[in-house]
Amino acid sequence: MLHSCVTLSQSREPVPAARLAELHGTPPAYTAKHLQALSRAGIVHSTAGQVGGYILTRSASAISVLEVVHAIDGDQPAYRCTEIRQRGPLGIPETQCTRPCAIARAMTVAQNAWSQALARTSIADLATDIDSDSNGTAMADVRQWLSTP
Amino acid sequence: MLHSCVTLSQSREPVPAARLAELHGTPPAYTAKHLQALSRAGIVHSTAGQVGGYILTRSASAISVLEVVHAIDGDQPAYRCTEIRQRGPLGIPETQCTRPCAIARAMTVAQNAWSQALARTSIADLATDIDSDSNGTAMADVRQWLSTP
Ligand code: FES
Ligand code: FES
Numbered sequence A, B: 001m002l003h004s005c006v007t008l009s010q011s012r013e014p015v016p017a018a019r020l021a022e023l024h025g026t027p028p029a030y031t032a033k034h035l036q037a038l039s040r041a042g043i044v045h046s047t048a049g050q051v052g053g054y055i056l057t058r059s060a061s062a063i064s065v066l067e068v069v070h071a072i073d074g075d076q077p078a079y080r081c082t083e084i085r086q087r088g089p090l091g092i093p094e095t096q097c098t099r100p101c102a103i104a105r106a107m108t109v110a111q112n113a114w115s116q117a118l119a120r121t122s123i124a125d126l127a128t129d130i131d132s133d134s135n136g137t138a139m140a141d142v143r144q145w146l147s148t149p
Helices: A002-008 A017-024 A028-040 A065-073 A102-119 A123-133 A138-147 B002-008 B017-024 B028-040 B065-073 B102-119 B123-133 B138-147
Strands: A044-047 A053-056 B044-047 B053-056
Touching: A002 A017, A002 A028, A002 A053, A002 A065, A002 A123, A002 A138, A017 A028, A017 A053, A017 A138, A028 A044, A028 A053, A028 A065, A065 A102, A065 A123, A102 B102, A102 B123, A123 A138, A123 B102, B002 B017, B002 B028, B002 B053, B002 B065, B002 B123, B002 B138, B017 B028, B017 B053, B017 B138, B028 B044, B028 B053, B028 B065, B065 B102, B065 B123, B123 B138
Parallel strands: none
Antiparallel strands: A044 A053, B044 B053
């Protein structure tokens, strides 16, 4: 779905889901489902009608990779503490477990480092990077393809 | 399994898998399977015989949380690029895709930040943190429990 966001960053017109699926070679149903998730997250806006499609709700430099990943995968922490500290012969009463356990805290510190890295990268940054990988032709090719019905 | 490593850090004698399962209230088969994974990763050493059990292979301050997580969950990157760049009408030939794509690189930067955070925390750090959460009694209680058959 990061690919679709990068593509949408190159278009001022709404792009139909089917066109995005075609360009990226992804299954149409999968593409549509993800675009709906992006829509619910306020990253894309869907327009109905004959030129129906999807458009970014704001500048690609104001959309972070983290937002897109959260929209698709959810923003639940990857590590789930199962409160082992409350179990067994040395278990602590639940009432004393008001803050997350030391292990969950260490995992949260790591997850925050991950989030911060993705929050620092925008869709516009990805477009720039993809362009440099292609000697600057990739985004122009996308714009050209989008403008050719 | 981080719990088991913290517990093992409090013992100079091998601890049977069944004792660890009992202390932590975890299913014995699950506990045994994870201890075997830790053993394969060189984090614990298993001793056979009447006092058979598991012991850390080195000081708890020299075992990072990252090593334990990798031993249990594997060290595959969480993000898998499906080479969308090679698909569709603007697809790039595989031969030109020698380095990871821009999206995969951004995800790798984030995963490295996560790994570095977990590499900086040791099993000894966790033991210290668990102790402070309990006003310094937790590790003494574990040592006491382990020494009582
Ligand atoms: S109590 Fe074990 S990870 Fe939280
Ligand atoms: S080509 Fe799409 S994530 Fe790598």
